[in-house]
Amino acid sequence: MSKYWNRRFAGEGMIWGSEPSPSAAWAKSHFLDAGVRSVLVPGAGYGRNTKVFHPECEVYGIELSESALKLAAEWDSGTAFIAGSALEPQLEHQVDAVYCYDVLHLFLAADRARLIEASLRQVRPGGLLYFTSFSDEDPHNGCGEMLEPGTYEYKKDKYAHFFSEADLRTHFAGMTVVETGSFTESLQSPQGGSHEYILRFILVRNGA
Template identity: 45%
Template sequence: MKEYWDNRYQDEGFIWGDKPSSTAQYATVLFLENHVQTVLVPGAGYGRNAKLLSDSFEVDAIELSPKAVLLARKMDNKTNYIEGSLFDLLPNDKKYNAIYCYDLLHLFTQLDRRRIIEACMGQLDRDGVYYFTCFSNEDAAFGIGEEIEENTFEYKKGKIAHFFNKEDLEDHFKNSEIIETGTINEYLEYSNRSTRVYKLRYIFGKKR
């Protein structure tokens, strides 16, 4: 995983452009309504979403790829970027009011997805809130490649993705208070100017 992402950031730089996802804007609104001051961003990439969040909150961001962390620190001097795997860095003693996690969860098989959610919940304060996004089963890439677990496909060589339906997403977060779920069309322009619309799901909730 580390080699894959490092190579991509090395070759493509700001892979998905430098603008934040609309989900980071929406999460900001939800976090402000919930009096959030501190946010953890696991799998932050080169920080296009953490940067927006750091305009309103104190943000720590965890990222596996050293190349991405280098890019992130250049464009965002407010977020505290921590290089390493969240599996090694979490749990730790620091608690946050909120977690924003964009398109990380679907990169893992079931056991690791559950581990990530448990680890993230462990970092939240009492009443802390979370906002996660992930691939939807309505995305055009659903069903491509070998199915290695239910709704999880090796859609590129050596790269898997899990495609969530609503019930599946809610089941992953069943130990929390789910406040809202939904789908969005994420329009992305890649660094080589090609474009793609992704169907994503999001979930917003509160630690129970």
């Protein structure tokens, strides 16, 4: 996976443009209402969404792609980026909240569990976690070869897991669900193209 993203970021630059996802502003509003002052962003890419959270919050971004990290250093100097896998804890201290945009669906079941567990270990008890992921209502769901239940190679060499509401809640069993929902995200590429995806989100509190 790291080779794939390195190649894309090196060749395409800021793949999804400079505008952040509306979900980042939504999450920030809820985070600040809850007194959040530090945020971890696993799979931060080149920092498209990390900028949203500061200066109000101390922000940390975990990213595996060296090409993305080079872009991030120029685009968002206010975030502390860490080179490494989001599947493993990278911080030596805990933060108040985690914002994880469209990363969870990129993995098979075992690694999805690792991502959530690593995120939990890095957020304080009572802290918040906000995740977005592909919805089972997205048109790509069911396309291509099924690798696992709900997971399809919907494009050549590219697979994703498509979450139902119940499936997403199951992934966060043992945590307090604050809110769930779905929305349509439109992504603009630097080349002028656009793609729409139907996403689900979940906001949970660390602890039952």
